[in-house]
Amino acid sequence: MALECAELVVGDVLRGAALRVQRGEVVALTAPSGAGKSTLLRAVVRLVPLDGGVVRLDGTDVATLDPRVLRRRVGFVAQRPVMLPGTVADNLTYALDEPADLAAALDAAGLDASFADRDATRLSGGEQARVAIARALTRKPEVLLLDEPTSGLDAPLAEAIGRHVRELAAAGLAICLTSHDRAVVTGWADREQRL
């Protein structure tokens, strides 16, 4: 077991929510718009405080982990990721202690290696979304949380990212994504968990 959320409460948004994602599997977290999917993912990495419940990473309550360590072990890619000023390479290596394989991270996110030197803040929304995935991957996470990973991507690009997501799961990552796109839920995920 990699990630387990039980009885999560966040204000009036989440009431007793639960989620389990094991190593090697892709789980699609689904619910109507506004039901709290993003809030749940943000609570996992402690960007939103919990009013109740527990998030465990390999059995350890994440509340006991240093947030920096937690966010390295659990990569979170927001629906509208924020690019820091500087190049894509700067964004990929920000706050990283060890050298990273930027080319591999860019490739897994569907980006050409030449993107490393581009100004990150001037990329298109879809390109920024892919840089955000690459940024999470340079931290070699055990769990990857993707909030609406295909928003801003055209169908061929979304399919390419989907193939990479399947490869990452096959390599042992535990992946949870949210999506309103049924093609993503049925095509990328091993199973669907309704919130």
Ligand SMILES: Nc1ncnc2c1ncn2[C@@H]1O[C@H](COP(=O)(O)OP(=O)(O)OP(=O)(O)O)[C@@H](O)[C@H]1O
């Ligand atoms: N920072 C915030 N402050 C106040 N309310 C918020 C905040 N973020 C989200 N909410 C509210 O929490 C509820 C759940 O939002 P959330 O984004 O988690 O839902 P979601 O299921 O991911 O929705 P969608 O599918 O539309 O992205 C919504 O009513 C939203 O307005």
